[in-house]
Amino acid sequence: MKVEGKDMRPIWFDEVKKTVQVIDQRFLPHEFIIKDLNSVEDVIFAIKEMVVRGAPLIGATGALGVYVSLVQENNRGADNDYLEAECHRLKDARPTAMNLFWGVDRVRDAVLKEIDYNGRVRAGLSEALEVVEEEAVNCREIGRHGLSIIQDMSRKKGGEAVNILTHCNAGWLACVEYGTATAPIYTAFDRNIDVHVWVDETRPLNQGARLTAWELGKHGINHTVITDNAGGHLMQHGMVDLVMVGTDRTTRAGDVANKIGTYLKALAARDNNIPFYVALPSSTFDWSITDGIKDIPIEDRDPDEIRHVQGLCHGKVQSVLVPPETSPAANPAFDVTPARLVTGFITEKGICNANEADIMALFPEKRMA
Amino acid sequence: MKVEGKDMRPIWFDEVKKTVQVIDQRFLPHEFIIKDLNSVEDVIFAIKEMVVRGAPLIGATGALGVYVSLVQENNRGADNDYLEAECHRLKDARPTAMNLFWGVDRVRDAVLKEIDYNGRVRAGLSEALEVVEEEAVNCREIGRHGLSIIQDMSRKKGGEAVNILTHCNAGWLACVEYGTATAPIYTAFDRNIDVHVWVDETRPLNQGARLTAWELGKHGINHTVITDNAGGHLMQHGMVDLVMVGTDRTTRAGDVANKIGTYLKALAARDNNIPFYVALPSSTFDWSITDGIKDIPIEDRDPDEIRHVQGLCHGKVQSVLVPPETSPAANPAFDVTPARLVTGFITEKGICNANEADIMALFPEKRMA
Numbered sequence: 081m082k083v084e085g086k087d088m089r090p091i092w093f094d095e096v097k098k099t100v101q102v103i104d105q106r107f108l109p110h111e112f113i114i115k116d117l118n119s120v121e122d123v124i125f126a127i128k129e130m131v132v133r134g135a136p137l138i139g140a141t142g143a144l145g146v147y148v149s150l151v152q153e154n155n156r157g158a159d160n161d162y163l164e165a166e167c168h169r170l171k172d173a174r175p176t177a178m179n180l181f182w183g184v185d186r187v188r189d190a191v192l193k194e195i196d197y198n199g200r201v202r203a204g205l206s207e208a209l210e211v212v213e214e215e216a217v218n219c220r221e222i223g224r225h226g227l228s229i230i231q232d233m234s235r236k237k238g239g240e241a242v243n244i245l246t247h248c249n250a251g252w253l254a255c256v257e258y259g260t261a262t263a264p265i266y267t268a269f270d271r272n273i274d275v276h277v278w279v280d281e282t283r284p285l286n287q288g289a290r291l292t293a294w295e296l297g298k299h300g301i302n303h304t305v306i307t308d309n310a311g312g313h314l315m316q317h318g319m320v321d322l323v324m325v326g327t328d329r330t331t332r333a334g335d336v337a338n339k340i341g342t343y344l345k346a347l348a349a350r351d352n353n354i355p356f357y358v359a360l361p362s363s364t365f366d367w368s369i370t371d372g373i374k375d376i377p378i379e380d381r382d383p384d385e386i387r388h389v390q391g392l393c394h395g396k397v398q399s400v401l402v403p404p405e406t407s408p409a410a411n412p413a414f415d416v417t418p419a420r421l422v423t424g425f426i427t428e429k430g431i432c433n434a435n436e437a438d439i440m441a442l443f444p445e446k447r448m449a
Numbered sequence: 450m451k452v453e454g455k456d457m458r459p460i461w462f463d464e465v466k467k468t469v470q471v472i473d474q475r476f477l478p479h480e481f482i483i484k485d486l487n488s489v490e491d492v493i494f495a496i497k498e499m500v501v502r503g504a505p506l507i508g509a510t511g512a513l514g515v516y517v518s519l520v521q522e523n524n525r526g527a528d529n530d531y532l533e534a535e536c537h538r539l540k541d542a543r544p545t546a547m548n549l550f551w552g553v554d555r556v557r558d559a560v561l562k563e564i565d566y567n568g569r570v571r572a573g574l575s576e577a578l579e580v581v582e583e584e585a586v587n588c589r590e591i592g593r594h595g596l597s598i599i600q601d602m603s604r605k606k607g608g609e610a611v612n613i614l615t616h617c618n619a620g621w622l623a624c625v626e627y628g629t630a631t632a633p634i635y636t637a638f639d640r641n642i643d644v645h646v647w648v649d650e651t652r653p654l655n656q657g658a659r660l661t662a663w664e665l666g667k668h669g670i671n672h673t674v675i676t677d678n679a680g681g682h683l684m685q686h687g688m689v690d691l692v693m694v695g696t697d698r699t700t701r702a703g704d705v706a707n708k709i710g711t712y713l714k715a716l717a718a719r720d721n722n723i724p725f726y727v728a729l730p731s732s733t734f735d736w737s738i739t740d741g742i743k744d745i746p747i748e749d750r751d752p753d754e755i756r757h758v759q760g761l762c763h764g765k766v767q768s769v770l771v772p773p774e775t776s777p778a779a780n781p782a783f784d785v786t787p788a789r790l791v792t793g794f795i796t797e798k799g800i801c802n803a804n805e806a807d808i809m810a811l812f813p814e815k816r817m818a
Contacts, residue, residue, distance in 0.1 A: 109773040281755065281771070283652060283676040289755075289772040297773050305778040307652040307755055309677050309710025313784035316712070316742055341678025343685070347716040373685055386650065386658075386676055389758040391769025400760025400769050402650070403658040404478040404666050409674040415682035 081252045081266075083112075083298055089216075090132060090253050091140055093209060098151075100144045104131045105253060109294035110392045119152040120145060120166050127173035127180070130285065134254020135328045135364050136215045139179025143211035145170045146187035147204040150197075158197045163188065175377045176337055176414050178329040182363045183211050212256055218361035219258035221428035226264025226324070226359055227271070229426070233321050234273045241302070242268070243321045245278040245311050248339035249291035250326025250359065260326040260359040262295065264426065269301050277303040278314060282339060284386040284411060308341050312348035323349045323356045324426075330358065330365050332446070334419030334434035335372025340412055346421035358417075358434075359426040367446045370436065372416040383409035450621045450635075452481075452667055458585075459501060459622050460509055462578060467520075469513045473500045474622060478663035479761045488521040489514060489535050496542035496549070499654065503623020504697045504733050505584045508548025512580040514539045515556035516573035519566075527566045532557065544746045545706055545783050547698035551732045552580050581625055587730035588627035590797035595633025595693070595728055596640070598795070602690050603642045610671070611637070612690045614647040614680055617708035618660035619695025619728065629695040629728040631664065633795065638670050646672040647683060651708060653755040653780060677710050681717035692718045692725045693795075699727065699734050701815070703788030703803035704741025709781055715790035727786075727803075728795040736815045739805065741785040752778035 081088060091102045097116070104113040106129065115131060117123050123145035126132050132141045149166035150157035157163065167188045171181050190207035194200045233242045248254075250261035258266055268275050277296055282288035289305050296303040306314070314320050323345055329337040336342070336358050349356040369375040386409040388399040403409065422434035432438040440447050450457060460471045466485070473482040475498065484500055486492050492514035495501050501510045518535035519526035526532065536557045540550050559576035563569045602611045617623075619630035627635055637644050646665055651657035658674050665672040675683070683689050692714055698706040705711070705727050718725040738744040755778040757768040772778065791803035801807040809816050 110770075279776075281652070283650070283678055286771050289776075293772045293776040297776055303776065305752075305755060305772045305776050307677070307709065307780075309652055309708075309713065309784075310779070310781055312712040312716070313709060313747070313781050316785070339678075340676065340682060343681040344678065344713040344717055347681070347720055348713055351716055378682070383674075386674060389760060389769060389771065391758060391771040393762060393767055393769045398762055398767075398769055400758060400762045400767060401479075402655050402758065402760040403662045403674045407648075407658075407662040407666055407672065407674050410679070411676075412679055412682050415678075416685070 081257060081295070081299065089256055090137055091144065091212065091256065093144065093205070100148055102126060102132050102141070103253070105133060105291060106131055107397050108290055110397050117148055120149045120169060123148055124169060124173045133287070134249060135177045135179045135326065136219070136255040136260065136361055138174065138177045139183035139363055140212045140215055140256055142170050142180045143183035143187045143208040146184055146191060147208045150191070150201050150204050157200050160192065163191065174379060176328045176379050178366045179363045186211060215361060215363070216256040218428040219255045219260060219263045222260055222359050222361065222426050223258050223263030223267035225430050226357070226426040227267045229322065229357060230264050230268040230273060230275065237321070239274065241274040241276045243276050243278060243319055245280065245314070245320045245323045245345065246292060247280040247288065247325050247342050247345055248282045249287040249295070251292050251295040253291050253295055254326060260361065261324040263359060264324065265301065266299065269299070275301065277301060278311065278320060279303050279305045280308050280311060280341070281305055282341065283308055287339070311345050315348050315352040315354055320354055323354060325358055327358050327360050327364055328414055329376050330360060331369045331372045331375070332365065332367050332439060333370035333436045334422055334425070334439060336417040336422060337372055337376045337378070337414045338417065340415050343415040343417045346417040350421050355423040356421060357424055357426055358422055361428055362443055365443070365446070373418065376416055378415070379413040381411045381413045383411050386411050450626060450664070450668065458625055459506055460513065460581065460625065462513070462574065469517055471495060471501050471510070472622070474502060474660060475500055476766050477659055479766050486517055489518045489538060492517055493538060493542045502656070503618060504546045504548045504695065505588070505624040505629065505730055507543065507546045508552035508732055509581045509584055509625055511539050511549045512552035512556045512577040515553055515560060516577045519560065519570050519573050526569050529561065532560065544748050545697045547735045548732045555580060584730060584732070585625040587797040588624045588629060588632050591629055591728050591730065591795050592627050592632030592636035594799050595726070595795040596636045598691065598726060599633050599637040599642060599644065606690070608643065610643040610645045612645050612647060612688055614649065614683070614689045614692045614714065615661060616649040616657065616694050616711050616714055617651045618656040618664070620661050620664040622660050622664055623695060629730065630693040632728060633693065634670065635668065638668065644670065646670060647680065647689060648672050648674045649677050649680060649710070650674055651710065652677055656708070680714050684717050684721040684723055689723055692723060694727055696727050696729050696733055697783055698745050699729055700738045700741045700744070701734065701736050701808060702739035702805045703791055703794070703808060705786040705791060706741055706745045706747070706783045707786065709784050712784040712786045715786040719790050724792040725790060726793055726795055727791055730797055731812055734812070734815070742787065745785055747784070748782045750780045750782045752780050755780050
C-alpha cells in the first residue's frame with residue numbers, strides 16, 4: 081500500500097541486507113521507524129511489544145521468525161530439538177492470535193523436510209515468503225468478496241456514502257496488504273463507491289486512532305475517529321450502515337475473538353439491525369475448537385498500557401499517566417463475540433454465515449473425520 | 450466526603466469571602482485546584498469546560514449561578530429582564546443535563562418572589578443553598594435505598610466481594626455528597642460489606658479513570674480501572690455482579706441519557722443477565738418527555754477532547770495528540786439507554802422499575818393532568 085507515494089508493506093525481506101524488516105507500529109502515526117529483526121529475541125520482542133500486531137501479520141512475522149532462528153548468531157539450525165525449542169518460544173510470544181501458531185508450524189514443517197543446514201535456510205525463507213505472499217493474496221480476495229456487501233449497501237442508499245464502523249486496526253498494517261476488515265473498503269473506494277469509515281479509537285493502545293486513521297488518511301478515504309463508547313449511539317441514529325472487523329482467532333462454530341470491545345459493538349449492531357461482518361483469512365480459524373468463550377485464551381496485558389497514553393507532545397512521542405498513581409488497572413486484550421451476533425464471515429474463499437455447517441461448506445477440507 | 454482527612458464537597462459558599470467556590474475537576478487526580486466563581490461568565494465557563502460536571506452538581510452550580518448573577522459586578526438584579534436573560538445564559542451552558550434547568554428555574558422563581566434587590570440576594574442564596582443541601586440529602590437517601598441491592602447480592606455470594614461496574618463519574622464529585630451510582634457503594638462499604646468496583650475509564654475525558662478512581666481510592670474502596678471496551682468480556686466471565694450508573698436526564702418512561710457508552714454496557718448486562726441499575730435524584734427526571742432517543746438533545750463536544758489525552762508527564766499535567774494531526778473526530782457526549790434495558794431506578798424515594806407506571810407510582814405528584 082502507498083505511504084508518501086511509495087509502495088509499502090508492514091514486513092518484508094531485504095534482499096540486499098538479507099534481513100527481515102518491519103515498520104515499528106508503536107510510534108505511528110507520529111514517527112515512522114523501520115526495525116531489523118536479526119534474532120528470535122528480536123522477533124519475540126516485536127510480537128510481544130506490538131512492534132507488529134494484527135493476526136495475519138503476526139502469522140507472517142512468526143513464519144519469518146522460523147527463518148530468522150536458522151540464520152541468527154550461534155544458531156544450531158541443523159538440530160531438530162533446537163528448531164523445535166525456538167518455534168515454541170515464537171509461539172509463546174502471544175497466546176490469542178491463531179495465525180502465529182499456524183505460520184510458525186507451517187515453516188517449521190517445511191524446514192524439517194530438509195536435512196542439511198543450507199537446504200533448511202533456503203526452505204525456511206522460501207516457505208515464509210510464501211506465507212507472506214499468500215496472506216497478501218488472501219486479503220485481496222477478501223476485498224473482492226466483501227466488495228459486494230458494500231456495493232449492495234451503496235445501491236440501497238442510492239449512491240450516498242456507505243458508513244462503515246470498524247474496531248481496532250484490521251488494515252494493511254495488520255496484514256500484508258489490503259487488510260482484512262479494510263480490504264472491502266479499499267476495494268470499494270478504488271471503484272469509486274462513496275465510503276466513510278467510523279474509526280473506533282480502540283483503547284488501550286489506540287490502534288484505531290493511531291493506525292487505521294493513518295492508513296485510511298494516507299489512502300485518501302473519508303474517516304472520523306470516535307471513542308469506543310460512541311458506536312452504539314451512532315447506530316441508534318442511523319449513522320452506521322455496516323460493521324466490519326477482523327479477528328485474532330475464530331472457532332469452527334463461528335465464535336470470534338477480536339480486540340477487546342468488539343463484543344459490545346456486535347451487541348449494538350444486533351440491537352439496531354445493522355449487519356456485523358468479520359473478515360478473515362482461513363489461517364485465522366482455529367479448526368480444533370467450537371466454544372470461543374470457553375476455549376480461546378484471552379491475553380492479559382500490562383495494566384500500564386491503560387494507565388499511560390502515548391501521543392505527540394511538544395513534537396515528541398511521550399506518555400501521560402491518566403488515573404491516580406495508586407489505582408490498579410486490568411487489561412484483558414481481547415473478547416469473544418458469540419457466533420449468534422455475527423452476520424457473516426468474509427474469507428478468501430467467499431462469504432458464509434456464522435455457523436459450523438456454513439463455515440465447513442466453504443472449507444470442506446477442514447471437516448473433522 | 451474526605452480528602453486527605455478533610456471533609457470536602459465539590460461546591461460550597463465561602464461565608465468569609467462571600468464567594469461560590471468549586472474544586473476544578475479538570476486537573477484531578479494530578480492537581481487539586483480550587484476556583485472562585487465570581488460572575489455568570491465564570492459559572493458558564495465552569496459548566497461548559499467541565500470544571501464542574503455531573504448532573505446533580507451542574508444543577509447545584511446553576512442554582513448558585515443565579516445567586517452569582519445577582520451579586521456580580523454591574524448586575525441589575527432588581528431588573529426581571531436582566532435576571533431572565535442571565536438565567537437563559539446559564540441554562541444554555543450545557544444542553545443535556547436536566548438538573549441545570551431545574552436548579553436555575555427553582556432559584557429564579559424564589560428570587561422573583563422578592564421585589565427589592567437585597568431581598569432577592571438573600572432569597573437567591575438561601576434557595577440555592579437549599580438546592581445544594583437537598584441534593585446532598587437525596588444522594589444519602591439513594592445510598593440508603595440502593596444498599597439493599599448490594600446487601601442482597603453480598604448475601605447471595607456468601608459475603609464474597611460484590612463486583613460493581615460503573616461508567617463515568619456518578620460519585621460525590623458529580624453531586625454534592627455520596628454521589629448517585631456510588632452512594633449505595635459508599636453506604637455498603639461503610640457497613641463493612643465487601644465491594645469491588647470496576648471503573649470504566651470513560652473516554653474521552655476519562656472521568657472514570659481520573660475522578661471515580663480518585664474518589665474511591667481516597668475512601669479506601671477496592672477498585673480496578675478498565676477500558677470502556679472491557680466490561681462485556683468481564684460480564685461474560687462472571688466477573689461483574691451489578692452495574693450501577695448515574696444519568697444526566699431520564700424520561701418519565703425511563704429512557705436514560707448518560708455518558709456516551711452507557712448504552713453498550715446496558716446491552717452487555719442484558720446479554721449476560723446482570724442487573725443494570727440507574728441511580729438518580731428526582732431532579733434528573735424530565736417529566737415532560739417519554740422517548741429519550743427522539744427527544745433528549747445530545748451534546749456534541751469539541752473533537753479535540755478525543756484527539757488529545759491529558760495526564761501527568763514529567764510531573765506536569767500535559768496533553769498528547771493520539772491520532773494523525775489530519776484525521777477528523779466526532780464527539781457525542783451522551784447516549785440514551787432505552788428503558789427496556791434498565792433493571793431499576795434507585796431514587797431518593799425508593800427503587801422502582803423502569804417504566805412510566807412504576808416511576809409515577811413513586812412520584813405521584815408528577816402525574817400528568
